[in-house]
Amino acid sequence: xxxxxxxxxxxxxxxxxxxxxxxxxxxxxxxxxxxxxxxxxxxxxxxxxxxxxxxxxxxxxxxxxxxxxxxxxxxxxxxxxxxxxxxxxxxxxxxxxxxxxxxxxxxxxxxxxxxxxxxxxxxxxxxxxxxxxxxxxxxxxxxxxxxxxxxxxxxxxxxxxxxxxxxxxxxxxxxxxxxxxxxx
Amino acid sequence: xxxxxxxxxxxxxxxxxxxxxxxxxxxxxxxxxxxxxxxxxxxxxxxxxxxxxxxxxxxxxxxxxxxxxxxxxxxxxxxxxxxxxxxxxxxxxxxxxxxxxxxxxxxxxxxxxxxxxxxxxxxxxxxxxxxxxxxxxxxxxxxxxxxxxxxxxxxxxxxxxxxxxxxxxxxxxxxxxxxxxxxx
Numbered sequence: 631x632x633x634x635x636x637x638x639x640x641x642x643x644x645x646x647x648x649x650x651x652x653x654x655x656x657x658x659x660x661x662x663x664x665x666x667x668x669x670x671x672x673x674x675x676x677x678x679x680x681x682x683x684x685x686x687x688x689x690x691x692x693x694x695x696x697x698x699x700x701x702x703x704x705x706x707x708x709x710x711x712x713x714x715x716x717x718x719x720x721x722x723x724x725x726x727x728x729x730x731x732x733x734x735x736x737x738x739x740x741x742x743x744x745x746x747x748x749x750x751x752x753x754x755x756x757x758x759x760x761x762x763x764x765x766x767x768x769x770x771x772x773x774x775x776x777x778x779x780x781x782x783x784x785x786x787x788x789x790x791x792x793x794x795x796x797x798x799x800x801x802x803x804x805x806x807x808x809x810x811x812x813x814x
Numbered sequence: 815x816x817x818x819x820x821x822x823x824x825x826x827x828x829x830x831x832x833x834x835x836x837x838x839x840x841x842x843x844x845x846x847x848x849x850x851x852x853x854x855x856x857x858x859x860x861x862x863x864x865x866x867x868x869x870x871x872x873x874x875x876x877x878x879x880x881x882x883x884x885x886x887x888x889x890x891x892x893x894x895x896x897x898x899x900x901x902x903x904x905x906x907x908x909x910x911x912x913x914x915x916x917x918x919x920x921x922x923x924x925x926x927x928x929x930x931x932x933x934x935x936x937x938x939x940x941x942x943x944x945x946x947x948x949x950x951x952x953x954x955x956x957x958x959x960x961x962x963x964x965x966x967x968x969x970x971x972x973x974x975x976x977x978x979x980x981x982x983x984x985x986x987x988x989x990x991x992x993x994x995x996x997x998x
Contacts, residue, residue, distance in 0.1 A: 651836060652835060652836030652837075653836075653907075654907070654945035654946035655946050656946045656947060659946070683903065683905055683948060683971065684903045684905075684948065684950055684971055686901060686950065688872075688873075688898075688901050688973050689872075689873045689901065689903075689971060689972060689973055690971075691875065691903065691905075691969075691971035714872075717870060717872050717873065719867065719868045719873075719875065721867055721868075721875075723837075723838070761838035762838035762839050762840045762843070763840060764867060764868065766868055766870065785875075787867065787868055787873060787874075787875035787971060788873060789872050789873055
């Protein structure tokens with residue numbers, strides 16, 4: 631769980647990064663920033679800072695802010711009862727993000743998994759996204775991503791976000807219930 | 815129809831505006847910019863400049879660049895054979911955009927329709943979007959929008975774009991066939 635102090639500090643850092651990138655948000659959005667540590671209690675290594683702009687039944691758009699070397703752990707968006715899982719496009723806006731998916735593994739990957747979590751990182755085909763570059767992930771595709779040494783800002787364009795349906799490789803991870811926001 | 819000269823000039827202006835807003839695009843995107851005059855042959859008044867980032871069966875994201883006072887004419891995204899029409903969220907990134915939808919008309923609207931096209935602008939509920947502000951339009955909702963005196967950059971997050979299905983109030987308008995890009 632994230633403390634109020636940790637939440638406020640993470641939001642302040644994320645907002646400073648958005649400012650550098652020239653991305654404007656509203657006071658209302660300031661008040662509902664999402665800070666996710668995936669229940670692992672090590673936000674600096676494993677976590678995301680997110681503003682969700684819109685999430686309707688049909689589509690969703692977010693800004694994902696990542697601190698230097700911060701990692702979103704390996705997961706996928708499953709097709710359930712014939713309903714296709716979430717499809718998402720990541721577009722790098724600032725910094726660098728390394729995205730890993732199934733396929734030929736990188737000989738010398740730019741990233742390492744967070745220490746202690748190595749067994750839960752299994753896909754190693756490396757896609758490097760710099761500002762203006764993007765990649766589209768279809769449902770059921772395992773993936774993880776890590777920011778470069780400056781951090782990264784990534785726009786996500788997707789079908790409806792249903793975080794509670796995400797499947798993580800790491801059985802310790804609980805995505806949906808661990809988001810602290812009310813305390814801000 | 816838009817001439818190659820007009821196309822190249824519009825793309826250069828749009829790219830300069832993206833630069834001011836700190837929005838990065840790729841050389842590949844430079845080569846497939848869309849410049850739409852809606853068949854009216856008066857791009858300065860009625861037109862849009864667009865980079866489509868992604869458009870799959872399920873979702874779509876674009877950057878719309880509008881010159882000062884440039885107008886997207888009144889149209890809607892119809893539900894057809896039970897398939898819901900396009901849903902879209904406009905998020906202002908730079909400048910100001912005035913969006914008009916059904917509802918109580920503005921007493922003193924900030925915009926006027928392009929001269930000579932007045933009969934085809936019928937909805938006058940005014941929504942002002944400045945950077946960071948956004949509005950979501952459900953299918954079948956008539957709307958038009960105009961940039962303020964500096965122009966505007968608007969991110970559009972939506973379900974699949976199917977421009978050929980758009981319905982315009984102005985019967986002179988032909989959306990899909992009038993896009994010049996090959997000439998660039």
